[in-house]
Amino acid sequence: MTDIVSSQTDMKFSGFSCTSKGRALETAEYDPKTLKDLDVEIAISHCGICHSDIHLIDNDWGNSVYPFIPGHEIIGQVRALGRSVKHLNIGDRVGVGWQCGVCFICDLCTSGYENLCPDSQPTCVGRNGGYANGIRVDSRFAFPIPSALSSENAAPLLCGGITVYSPFREYDIKPKDKVAIVGVGGLGHLAVQFANAMGCEVTAISHSADKEDEAKSLGAHRFINSSNAFLMSQANDSFDFVLSTVSVDVDWQKCLDLLSPNGTLCFVGASPTQISVRLMDVIMGQKRVAGSGIGSPHRIKEMFSFAARHDIQSMTELYPIGQVNEALDRIREGKVRYRAVLEMR
């Protein structure tokens, strides 16, 4: 057992803690932070495992603070309210994603880009996240979950879902647009569904030929096996929007070539090395190379109502919280199709 926070409260939380870089998680009991006026306390029922949790466990980004409880795709019921919380009630089912706090006053926050606030507070960096039985968090980052969505399927939408939904809105993708989703995995399988529901013509691109049937069942109208150079070159100049969801190195020039003039190549997956494309193609084709990270609280609420209306479902593998290390291992081995979700039982 690891004692991981020492503030004075009367009730301990319990969860699974990462005590140092790359280590298997261990059970831990800890004192939650003080419940402030605008906070809620959530009894967690489910928490998705996002690949970012593994990056934090491994300190890949150099910002991990040990020990900590990972988890930022949190779903549960409101168990206690700070005295100023008016928009939530005890028993409401809510979700918390990557972000749990911002300054609320900078130009980005006041123009609806809280996700870009320089004072953004990540849910499980320097604080404890959702692989636990409870969390206290700013109520402005606890979003009601529509009743049409199950907790298991909704949890991955809090990070994976908003990550792929937001760029469609940010880059103004229209129903007439031709869209390619690069990668059919944890992010890509959601992106295909969102793009189809928005009315786009959707092409899934993957190096795994065995994903064709699944991609089509999720809403892809076409499938391109990216290992087939001929099929890839046939698709040149044909997409308004190419969304890259992969986190491996790909021939980015080939992806840029897929765009028609005025098209946008947007990254939501981070490849390990720098990208390289011919700038003259960007200039003369008036193409955009862009990025997108999570989404604002407003966008998250919008994404949930869209997902409920259009029956967007994460494909999940459900694990009891006690098997968290087994679940993490399966993700590391690339075996999970497509999101692992922990259940607090």
Ligand SMILES: [Zn+2]
């Ligand atoms: Zn701000």
Ligand SMILES: [Zn+2]
């Ligand atoms: Zn995430």
